[in-house]
Amino acid sequence: MTASSDITAPGPRPGGIAARALGAKPIPDYVARLNPEQRLAVETTDGPVLVLAGAGTGKTRVLTTRIAHLLATGKAHPSQILAVTFTNKAAREMRHRIGDLIGPSVEGMNWLGTFHSIGVKILRRHAELVGLKSSFTILDTDDQIRLMKQVIQAEGIDEKRWPAKQLAALIDGWKNRGLVPKDVPPGDGGSFANGKAVKLYIAYQERLKVLNACDFGDLLLENLRLFREHPDVLKEYHQRFHYMLVDEYQDTNVAQYLWLRLLAQGRRNICCVGDDDQSIYGWRGAEVDNILRFEKDFPGAVVIRLERNYRSTSHILGAASHLIAHNQGRLGKTLFTEANDPDSVKVQVSSSWDSEEEARAIGEKIEDLQRQGHRLNDMAILVRASFQMRSFEDRFITLGLNYRVIGGPRFYERQEIRDALAYFRVVAQPADDLAFERIVNTPRRGIGDTSIKLLYDYGRSRGIPITQAAEELVQTEEVKAKTRTALRDLMASFERWRGKLGTIKHTELAEIILDESGYTEMWQQDRSADAPGRLENLKELIRSMDEFESMEGFLEHIALVMDKDNAENQDAVSIMTLHSAKGLEFETVFLPGWEEGLFPHQRALDESGRAGLEEERRLAYVGITRAKKRASIWFASNRRIHGLWQSNVPSRFLDELPEKHVDVVEQTSNYGGYNVGGVGNYGASRFDRADPFQNTYSTPGWQRAQANRAAGAKPAAKSNTRLIEGELIAKSTGSKSDYAIGERVFHQKFGYGHIEDIEGNKLTVAFEKAGTKKVVDSFVSKN
DNA sequence: TAACCCATCTTTTTT
DNA sequence: AGATGGGTTA
Numbered sequence: 066m067t068a069s070s071d072i073t074a075p076g077p078r079p080g081g082i083a084a085r086a087l088g089a090k091p092i093p094d095y096v097a098r099l100n101p102e103q104r105l106a107v108e109t110t111d112g113p114v115l116v117l118a119g120a121g122t123g124k125t126r127v128l129t130t131r132i133a134h135l136l137a138t139g140k141a142h143p144s145q146i147l148a149v150t151f152t153n154k155a156a157r158e159m160r161h162r163i164g165d166l167i168g169p170s171v172e173g174m175n176w177l178g179t180f181h182s183i184g185v186k187i188l189r190r191h192a193e194l195v196g197l198k199s200s201f202t203i204l205d206t207d208d209q210i211r212l213m214k215q216v217i218q219a220e221g222i223d224e225k226r227w228p229a230k231q232l233a234a235l236i237d238g239w240k241n242r243g244l245v246p247k248d249v250p251p252g253d254g255g256s257f258a259n260g261k262a263v264k265l266y267i268a269y270q271e272r273l274k275v276l277n278a279c280d281f282g283d284l285l286l287e288n289l290r291l292f293r294e295h296p297d298v299l300k301e302y303h304q305r306f307h308y309m310l311v312d313e314y315q316d317t318n319v320a321q322y323l324w325l326r327l328l329a330q331g332r333r334n335i336c337c338v339g340d341d342d343q344s345i346y347g348w349r350g351a352e353v354d355n356i357l358r359f360e361k362d363f364p365g366a367v368v369i370r371l372e373r374n375y376r377s378t379s380h381i382l383g384a385a386s387h388l389i390a391h392n393q394g395r396l397g398k399t400l401f402t403e404a405n406d407p408d409s410v411k412v413q414v415s416s417s418w419d420s421e422e423e424a425r426a427i428g429e430k431i432e433d434l435q436r437q438g439h440r441l442n443d444m445a446i447l448v449r450a451s452f453q454m455r456s457f458e459d460r461f462i463t464l465g466l467n468y469r470v471i472g473g474p475r476f477y478e479r480q481e482i483r484d485a486l487a488y489f490r491v492v493a494q495p496a497d498d499l500a501f502e503r504i505v506n507t508p509r510r511g512i513g514d515t516s517i518k519l520l521y522d523y524g525r526s527r528g529i530p531i532t533q534a535a536e537e538l539v540q541t542e543e544v545k546a547k548t549r550t551a552l553r554d555l556m557a558s559f560e561r562w563r564g565k566l567g568t569i570k571h572t573e574l575a576e577i578i579l580d581e582s583g584y585t586e587m588w589q590q591d592r593s594a595d596a597p598g599r600l601e602n603l604k605e606l607i608r609s610m611d612e613f614e615s616m617e618g619f620l621e622h623i624a625l626v627m628d629k630d631n632a633e634n635q636d637a638v639s640i641m642t643l644h645s646a647k648g649l650e651f652e653t654v655f656l657p658g659w660e661e662g663l664f665p666h667q668r669a670l671d672e673s674g675r676a677g678l679e680e681e682r683r684l685a686y687v688g689i690t691r692a693k694k695r696a697s698i699w700f701a702s703n704r705r706i707h708g709l710w711q712s713n714v715p716s717r718f719l720d721e722l723p724e725k726h727v728d729v730v731e732q733t734s735n736y737g738g739y740n741v742g743g744v745g746n747y748g749a750s751r752f753d754r755a756d757p758f759q760n761t762y763s764t765p766g767w768q769r770a771q772a773n774r775a776a777g778a779k780p781a782a783k784s785n786t787r788l789i790e791g792e793l794i795a796k797s798t799g800s801k802s803d804y805a806i807g808e809r810v811f812h813q814k815f816g817y818g819h820i821e822d823i824e825g826n827k828l829t830v831a832f833e834k835a836g837t838k839k840v841v842d843s844f845v846s847k848n
Numbered sequence: 849t850a851a852c853c854c855a856t857c858t859t860t861t862t863t
Numbered sequence: 864a865g866a867t868g869g870g871t872t873a
Contacts, residue, residue: 152862181863205863225869281863316862348860450859472861513849625863644860666859684860707858708864 093137095130095166099123106336106369107131110140110308113329113363114336115356119400120385120690121376121650124338128310129159131336132174133166135308143173145307147328149180151316153626155648156182159312176306180321182625184284187291187302194295195287200494202278203624207483208499209233209280215521216268220261227258236266240282241350243289243320246270276498276530285320292327303331314339314359318350326362333363341396342389345644345684347676348669356396374400376650378409381696383726385689391721392679412689413697414719415730419710420453420658423701424460427655430697431466431638434653441467443652445639447688449664452706453657454640461638471641477623481588481599482606486623488578492562493616496530505535508587510551516544532559558582571616575607643684646691654692657699659685660713663706685718697730698722804828 096104106116106127118124132148135141150156156178164171176183185203192199204212213229213236235257239249246267254262273279279287292299309329311317314337317325329335337359344353360366374382382400389395417423431444446457454470461468476482484507490500506512517531523543524534538544539553558581565574579585585603588596613619639651658664665681673680689696700715804810808820810828822829 179863184863203863284863345860346862349862452858509849511849642860663859668859680860705864 095133099130100373102369102371103127107134109367110135111334113333113366115359115366115368116336116338116371117368117396117398118338118340118371119374119398120340120343121374122371123375125162128312128338129162129166132163132310136167141307143170144175145305146174146176147306148177148310149183150312151179153179155312181281181284184288185625188284188287191291191298195290196274198277202494202497204278204280211499212272213269216265216272220265220268222258222261231257232262232265235262236269237282238350240286241318241320243286243323245286285324289320289323299327302328307332307334309335311337315341315344315353315356316346316351317355319352322352322355342683343647343687345647345680345687347680370398372398372400374402376693377402377690378404378406378694380409380411380726381689381692384412384722385686387723388718388721389682389686392682394679410695411726411728413728413730415697416700419703420456420701423657423699424456427657428460428464428466439652441636441638445641445651446655446657447641447643447646447691449643449658449666451642457640467635467637468640469637471639472645479602481602484584485579485603485606488582489575489616490620491559492566492578493620495532498531501532508583510555512548512551516548519544566616571619572607572610574616575610579603643688647687650691650693652693653695655697656688659698659700659716659719660704661716662713664716682718
């Protein structure tokens with residue numbers, strides 16, 4: 066057992082270190098503004114500290130104040146603090162807020178950034194130690210997949226049967242877990258390419274080295290290698306970093322964790338801030354376990370819980386806390402608020418007939434609020450999956466309601482931007498094969514697949530990049546005259562542009578490249594609707610280059626910072642996924658689509674069982690806790706998924722909300738909701754006859770939850786996943802179906818069909834006309 | 849080489 | 864439904 070202190074509601078203990086420290090000098094006002102727990106988190110500067118910061122408890126404030134405190138007390142210089150975040154946005158915001166506290170000296174914080182940007186910085190300094198040149202290129206996902214495709218084909222494997230995307234997922238997974246090829250456990254690649262996955266991983270890494278390139282995963286992996294194989298280098302960083310801080314610690318994957326641990330071995334002054342209840346990125350390698358094992362890895366760690374919530378009303382907090390209490394794998398925090406909120410409203414739960422009505426009803430609510438003087442900027446619609454956004458967009462367009470979609474394809478991922486960047490890359494980094502391949506025939510120059518293959522063969526046989534192969538081949542007779550001319554012209558152009566690199570302004574050069582290559586013209590000729598937008602984006606790209614010193618500086622930046630501020634100042638409702646809502650807050654939050662299968666998402670359940678369910682529940686928790694004043698949850702009885710209508714069962718998460726903090730809104734519209742008997746054209750169903758939410762509160766699941774809650778007990782722990790899944794099905798279905806496999810049934814909408822499978826009250830029916838669908842038994846009748 | 853047709857897939861997203 | 868990608872055809 067390690068000596069760790071778990072401090073739940075501390076104040077400076079009389080005579081304690083903090084109290085003495087405080088007594089010694091006047092309390093700086095930035096510290097005085099903190100509550101006791103926050104203050105402890107700020108003032109416990111030395112040794113390992115884990116801050117468990119619930120939603121809305123001032124996490125960022127603690128981090129920024131802690132840094133300010135380290136600087137103000139002279140414990141460290143700005144350049145001696147390592148502060149890591151996950152996103153550029155978070156890093157920017159942190160820099161900004163520290164700047165507010167300490168002024169311009171924040172500029173000296175050279176080591177505040179994302180895991181990746183700091184990883185690159187370190188790697189560039191020591192690149193040759195891991196077999197790279199310091200000018201290495203960083204490949205994005207797209208390049209990565211194209212390269213893997215080549216590797217798969219080079220191995221003579223059928224790329225159709227074993228898609229590069231799948232291999233990429235596999236390799237990414239390994240890299241997330243910090244595994245180089247030789248560390249991959251045998252059999253871990255599954256049946257991919259008949260067990261050749263690791264071989265492909267090796268081949269891929271070799272190709273990367275030849276190209277002098279790294280993918281995102283390598284940035285950390287190569288750091289690990291560097292630190293392990295060169296203790297002197299690691300030691301240098303131990304000396305450099307006096308204090309380390311980590312934001313969103315619950316999102317770290319194993320590689321990031323190992324990286325942190327290596328660095329923290331030096332001075333052991335590491336402070337991680339996170340919330341296990343907000344871990345929603347398990348599917349991309351985040352390990353909540355990193356939080357759970359912190360005390361083991363750092364004996365003597367101080368654990369501080371921030372549970373005082375400053376964001377939400379007591380009803381919202383009550384609803385969210387009760388929901389998340391259904392999770393077993395958590396450290397457990399109880400959020401509370403001291404806000405005196407007499408006008409606090411309960412969380413509303415409403416239903417609708419289908420997604421269109423859902424959008425219509427939410428649109429009305431938004432307009433109501435707007436009429437009452439609320440700003441659209443203070444409202445958000447948070448969806449589980451992005452396809453849900455469409456019905457809202459459609460509706461808001463007809464209403465003329467301003468909205469903004471957050472997320473979606475990012476600026477630097479657009480085709481025209483990537484093409485333009487590829488041109489710049491070939492100019493700046495002549496051996497960038499992937500970039501060259503991308504644009505060699507864009508616009509069309511008559512250099513087709515055959516010619517490119519020829520370049521590859523030539524290049525591979527001689528071990529030279531294809532750009533160089535192109536240079537050499539145009540001197541020979543091996544290429545058809547027409548192609549040869551085209552290629553020679555292109556190579557000459559690149560040579561010409563390269564010559565201008567550094568002699569004229571890089572933005573000007575960029576324009577010249579796009580014009581002379583015919584790329585701009587290609588879009589000008591394009592008659593499709595989005596061509597003008599693409600030209601606009603290209604202009605925007607060049608405008609944004611202006612902020613950089615040089616072409617190389619710009620390319621370095623965009624490889625890592627694939628986001629762009631779209632600071633729209635217009636008043637608009639935000640529409641985004643629950644994932645991208647993490648860290649944000651709004652007065653009013655709408656949470657549509659709380660239906661089994663969508664939320665929790667069926668795939669999360671299928672692929673990850675209980676862990677998947679718990680992650681979905683955390684997502685629900687994140688959703689509710691985004692709301693400051695009003696949260697309203699919606700459920701649609703019918704939804705069109707992949708083009709076909711599906712009837713839905715309300716999400717089990719609805720069952721898990723506490724009645725005390727929830728208002729079930731009776732559907733009174735005449736569009737045909739739940740309890741409008743017989744209006745819907747789906748014919749009789751149990752949904753038509755009774756208010757499901759009245760039923761909801763008497764389901765076994767709900768009662769069990771209430772009982773557990775009352776007893777103060779966590780739901781009984783189950784170690785057997787199968788059993789738990791069985792329980793979940795029972796929970797979601799309620800009663801057993803009295804249909805039998807093979808039985809012929811009739812559905813109001815889909816017609817006749819035969820039952821293929823039964824799962825609780827969900828039937829898989831092969832309809833004669835409509836195909837095979839999953840339906841709830843109450844929607845069909847015996848024939 | 850470009851147009852066209854068919855099969856396939858469809859959660860969440862950062863770097 | 865709708866986008867995407869690959870293979871086939873003119």
